[in-house]
Amino acid sequence: MTTAPAGTRRPTAVVRGRPDLVLAAVGAVVLVLAALPVRTHSIGGSETAVFRALNGYGVLPFAVIWPVMQLG
DSSP states (O other): OOOOOTTOOOOOOOOOOHHHHHHHHHHHHHHHHHHTTOOSSOOOHHHHHHHHHHHSSSSHHHHHHHHHHHHO
8 A cells, every 4th residue: 555745635636517518608608799799890989089098198008007017
C-alpha cells in the first residue's frame, strides 16, 4: 500500500450535467440576440459622439482611465 506524501491531493474529476448544458445554451442564445441589432454599414449618431468625445482629447480620458487599467 502506497500513501501520498503529506500536503498533496488527488485530482478530482469534473462531472458535467444538464445544468451546465442549459447554461451553455442560454449563453449562446443571449449572444445571438445581442448580435442581432448590430448594423454593419452605418454608425449611429450617439456612438459617433461618444467616440469623438473620448478620442478627440488626448490627455483627459487617458488620465482618468489609466489608474483603473493598472488594477486589471
